[in-house]
Amino acid sequence: MKSIVVSIAVAAGLMIAGSAMAVDMPAVGKAKCGACHAIDKKLVGPAWNDVAKRYAGDKDGEATIAKHITTGIKDDPYWAEKGxxxxxxxxxxxxxxxxxxxxxxxxxxxx
Ligand code: HEC
Known part of the structure; x- marks a missing residue:
């Protein structure tokens, strides 16, 4: 039993070490969004890099993003076009x- 716990801890440590190379998602994002989002690839929802692209140059971008996280968002045509x-x-x-x-x-x- 103890060895199982240790190997899980080692595996988790390796995963953290591996992902630390790229920009890492804040812990709260992993816990509350990570099931559907990654930073650099599409999962259930869009890659967050692509969200940043969508709002690049939009001075209200951050506020719009916060609004959409708060209310949820559904069948947005911008994302539908991207599959x-x-x-x-x-x-x-x-x-x-x-x-x-x-x-x-x-x-x-x-x-
Ligand atoms: C159950 C899956 C799921 C979870 C959990 C989830 N998302 Fe999403 N997210 C989606 C889907 C699907 C879309 C695309 C919706 C659409 O097409 O309208 C999306 C879209 C977005 C967008 C794009 C909004 C825009 O204006 O274009 C942002 C930003 C986002 N999510 C952030 C988050 C954050 C932050 C969390 C955690 C607090 C989170 N998501 C949790 C599935 C999820």
Missing amino acids: IKGQMPAKGMGASDADIKELAHFIAGLK
């Missing part, structure tokens, strides 16, 4: 207002 269909639940998987503010800032700051 993403579906619905994001309001506040992801239980993000607080403070989490949403942090995540919107993080996403808007990606390149």
